[in-house]
Structure formats: C-alpha cells, structure tokens
C-alpha cells in the first residue's frame with residue numbers, strides 16, 4: 299500500500315522524503331511507474347506550497363517554480379520564449395500536469411524542457427537553500443533526494459532563442475532529438491552561444507564543441523560550417539526503439555543546420 303502525504307510547506311515535504319519517499323510533481327511518470335508496478339518507493343510526498351507555483355521575472359532572468367506545469371508555462375506572458383518548448387512535451391493531458399521540476403528527472407528520451415533550460419543557463423534551487431548549475435545538477439540527479447523549488451533561466455532577447463524537436467510522430471511524439479540554442483549576437487556575430495541537445499545521451503547535454511565553433515561567426519551557411527562538423531563527434535547517443543545512436547549522430551548536423559539557419563522543419 300502506497301502512502302500519500304501532502305504538506306503545506308516545501309521544507310516539511312523535503313524532510314518527509316527520507317529513504318522511502320518520492321516527491322510528486324505532476325505524477326505523469328510516477329503514476330506510470332505505479333501502474334506498471336515498477337516503483338521503488340512506498341510513500342508519495344507532495345506540497346501545496348504556493349512558492350513552487352510562482353513565475354518571477356527580474357532583470358535579465360526569470361525564476362520558474364518547480365511545480366509550474368507545461369500548460370502554465372504556455373499561459374505565462376513572462377515565459378513566451380518557452381511556449382514552443384512546453385508545447386512539444388506530450389499531448390494536452392500530459393501538459394496539464396507535467397511540471398518543470400519533474401522534467402529535470404525524466405529519463406531518456408524525455409527531458410525536452412530541460413534541454414531548453416540548459417541552453418538558457420539554467421540554475422536549480424533546492425529546498426533548504428542552495429543554487430546549482432543545471433548541468434552539474436543533472437549529472438548527479440539520480441542520487442538527489444530532496445525537492446527542487448525552482449529553476450532560474452536567462453531571458454533571451456528577440457530572435458536569440460531557438461528550439462527544435464525531431465520526432466517521428468507529430469505533434470506529440472517522443473524525441474529522436476531535441477535542440478535548444480541561445481544565440482546572443484554582438485555586432486552581428488555570435489558571442490557566448492549556449493546549445494543543448496536532448497536524446498543524444500543518457501541526459502540532456504550541452505554541446506560545448508558546437509558553442510566554441512560558433513563563437514565570433516555569423517549565422518549564415520559558411521559561418522556555421524565548423525559547428526556542423528563539431529556536432530558530429532560531440533555526442534555518443536544511445537540506441538533505443540526510436541532510433542539508433544548511429545542514426546542520431548548522422549542526422550544531428552542536418553537538424554542543427556536547420557535550426558541555426560532558421561529553416562524550420564522540412
């Protein structure tokens with residue numbers, strides 16, 4: 299019998315997790331695990347703390363509460379740059395409850411929203427205090443036993459943020475890969491770009507060689523050529539029923555090219 303506990307305060311919820319509890323965001327993955335009898339927990343813990351539902355824009359960053367759902371992201375005027383990303387997560391029933399916090403823990407090939415957060419310099423806050431770089435947080439997420447309270451991201455200007463999800467079934471298929479790029483420009487040339495890929499490793503990953511190859515270039519066919527070369531060796535993607543790792547590597551430059559040149563999906 300699984301226990302279900304609700305706390306008014308996030309610190310109480312974090313303390314209640316102990317060894318056998320799991321935090322419940324929207325439950326899209328937890329309930330599936332329960333339905334298949336695959337759970338490794340005996341208690342479900344959640345909180346009604348309103349802090350986890352807040353979206354706060356301040357200066358050049360915006361903080362998104364961990365319990366904010368994909369539907370709420372789409373409805374938020376402060377998060378309009380993330381609308382296409384939230385829309386790419388599952389179908390309407392999933393988006394109604396799937397949370398930003400839960401997406402940080404979603405296993406391959408899920409985690410599309412986290413790909414965008416990575417590209418936008420995501421920083422994770424946890425109950426009890428402390429802020430972590432999102433890349434570091436993701437790499438140790440399997441041992442994390444607390445509650446994420448929010449994720450803060452940079453607010454990109456104008457056309458500086460791009461996102462593309464490649465799937466076989468549209469509009470709500472699972473990722474063959476997803477790509478997010480934050481492409482700030484100084485006097486027309488790329489400066490400090492950040493790119494992240496989903497489904498190209500066991501977790502969402504930054505594409506550091508691609509970022510380096512783009513530095514100082516212009517966003518045209520010749521300017522991006524070295525970035526397309528760099529992406530070929532940047533990842534060691536897994537095989538799964540959707541695509542082999544070999545296929546993912548082969549098509550990564552094609553999809554990156556489309557994203558960088560703004561060609562859209564063909």
Ligand SMILES: Cc1cc2nc3c(=O)[nH]c(=O)nc-3n(C[C@H](O)[C@H](O)[C@H](O)COP(=O)(O)OP(=O)(O)OC[C@H]3O[C@@H](n4cnc5c(N)ncnc54)[C@H](O)[C@@H]3O)c2cc1C
Nearest residue numbers: 323324325326327328388396397399400403404409410446
């Ligand atoms: C039919 C279907 C389609 C889907 N399609 C997509 C898709 O296209 N793209 C995609 O990225 N994902 C997809 N998903 C996966 C999932 O719905 C999303 O990744 C979602 O964002 C997970 O959030 P959740 O709140 O439902 O997580 P939950 O099921 O509540 O939790 C998942 C894990 O995260 C942990 N967790 C949740 N919130 C927190 C927190 N605040 N602090 C600490 N730990 C936390 C839980 O303890 C649990 O281990 C799909 C799922 C289904 C069932």
